[in-house]
Amino acid sequence: xxxxxxxxxxxxxxxxxxxxxxxxxxxxxxxxxxxxxxxxxxxxxxxxxxxxxxxxxxxxxxxxxxxxxxxxxxxxxxxxxxxxxxxxxxxxxxxxxxxxxxxxxxxxxxxxxxxxxxxxxxxxxxxxxxxxxxxxxxxxxxxxxxxxxxxxxxxxxxxxxxxxxxxxxxxxxxxxxxxxxxxxxxxxxxxxxxxxxxxxxxxxxxxxxxxxxxxxxxxxxxxxxxxxxxxxxxxxxxxxxxxxxxxxxxxxxxxxxxxxxxxxxxxxxxxxxxxxxxxxxxxxxxxxxx
Amino acid sequence: xxxxxxxxxxxxxxxxxxxxxxxxxxxxxxxxxxxxxxxxxxxxxxxxxxxxxxxxxxxxxxxxxxxxxxxxxxxxxxxxxxxxxxxxxxxxxxxxxxxxxxxxxxxxxxxxxxxxxxxx
Numbered sequence: 001x002x003x004x005x006x007x008x009x010x011x012x013x014x015x016x017x018x019x020x021x022x023x024x025x026x027x028x029x030x031x032x033x034x035x036x037x038x039x040x041x042x043x044x045x046x047x048x049x050x051x052x053x054x055x056x057x058x059x060x061x062x063x064x065x066x067x068x069x070x071x072x073x074x075x076x077x078x079x080x081x082x083x084x085x086x087x088x089x090x091x092x093x094x095x096x097x098x099x100x101x102x103x104x105x106x107x108x109x110x111x112x113x114x115x116x117x118x119x120x121x122x123x124x125x126x127x128x129x130x131x132x133x134x135x136x137x138x139x140x141x142x143x144x145x146x147x148x149x150x151x152x153x154x155x156x157x158x159x160x161x162x163x164x165x166x167x168x169x170x171x172x173x174x175x176x177x178x179x180x181x182x183x184x185x186x187x188x189x190x191x192x193x194x195x196x197x198x199x200x201x202x203x204x205x206x207x208x209x210x211x212x213x214x215x216x217x218x219x220x221x222x223x224x225x226x227x228x229x230x231x232x233x234x235x236x237x238x239x240x241x242x243x244x245x246x247x248x249x250x251x252x253x254x255x256x257x258x259x260x261x262x263x264x265x266x267x268x269x270x271x272x273x274x275x276x277x278x279x280x281x282x283x284x285x286x287x288x289x290x
Numbered sequence: 291x292x293x294x295x296x297x298x299x300x301x302x303x304x305x306x307x308x309x310x311x312x313x314x315x316x317x318x319x320x321x322x323x324x325x326x327x328x329x330x331x332x333x334x335x336x337x338x339x340x341x342x343x344x345x346x347x348x349x350x351x352x353x354x355x356x357x358x359x360x361x362x363x364x365x366x367x368x369x370x371x372x373x374x375x376x377x378x379x380x381x382x383x384x385x386x387x388x389x390x391x392x393x394x395x396x397x398x399x400x401x402x403x404x405x406x407x408x409x410x
């Protein structure tokens with residue numbers, strides 16, 4: 001058994017181009033076999049790591065973002081702000097300045113440029129960051145407020161809480177802004193892929209993003225069965241390191257649907273994820289030595 | 291009355307563009323002079339907020355009426371602030387929609403959608 005893995009300082013992001021490939025299954029189990037690790041649920045739109053790790057929370061912090069608010073008495077409708085806004089978050093009708101908070105990226109340029117000081121920053125709640133413990137695992141997660149559209153500041157807030165040792169990031173699905181922000185904090189990316197054409201397509205999308213951000217990565221083939229695996233074909237064509245495959249297994253699905261952490265329930269999966277963690281650490285060592 | 295119609299092509303007999311903010315062109319028709327012209331939609335390629343910018347540009351072009359299939363809530367807010375009348379397009383060419391407007395056959399745009407912004 002590999003119960004005595006000493007975590008060194010590294011951050012592993014578990015990614016996939018789509019939802020439902022097994023990111024949470026893999027991240028929760030990697031953190032759990034490592035024991036001394038930080039698990040961060042970056043899927044702030046739909047966090048679910050807590051269902052498995054069942055943390056006891058010690059802290060909850062509301063995260064806010066600054067948005068411009070106009071004083072119409074001071075605004076003369078000069079349009080300096082609306083013309084400068086890179087996101088089209090401002091419009092000027094007559095002398096009325098319209099501000100669209102959900103389009104605004106809180107860059108602050110409008111407030112900086114306003115010659116009449118008509119714009120002030122107001123902090124608006126975006127979501128919460130929760131900190132807790134699950135056994136020896138430090139647990140971090142965040143949840144976006146319903147109705148918000150851009151959660152990047154929540155990811156940044158989560159990453160500020162990250163400390164030394166082994167960190168496993170349960171990434172948001174896809175390959176958009178949230179994933180880009182998440183990957184930028186990782187030393188190594190583990191791409192979890194399904195054995196379908198759709199799975200391979202999404203693997204390609206997230207792989208391209210990882211390449212763009214110049215992060216080392218490897219693939220874990222999940223839900224493998226007999227027959228063709230388009231994700232395996234993609235990995236081979238692109239010389240991606242394959243760290244293993246996790247065969248489709250009803251017992252594993254049952255444990256997961258019961259909210260259980262597979263390696264804590266099954267000797268077979270304890271061995272599997274301990275070995276996978278070792279593989280991931282070795283692969284990330286190989287890359288960091290290059 | 292100055293009318294704007296989102297257009298896929300710069301032709302009066304072509305169908306309307308189904309998108310407001312991402313339409314490549316707008317047909318601008320002046321009911322007094324009976325003259326039409328097409329303007330490019332500079333906002334069409336914006337990564338975000340295309341509807342807001344397109345609405346701003348049309349307000350600046352002094353339109354009084356917009357004929358469209360659909361409209362996002364942000365663009366609607368800009369156009370309503372400028373008192374632009376918003377009318378529901380018929381599944382006809384641009385020219386026929388303008389004729390229908392002149393014959394008072396166009397209804398007010400009832401449904402404003404929540405927008406198709408992708409998550410960031």
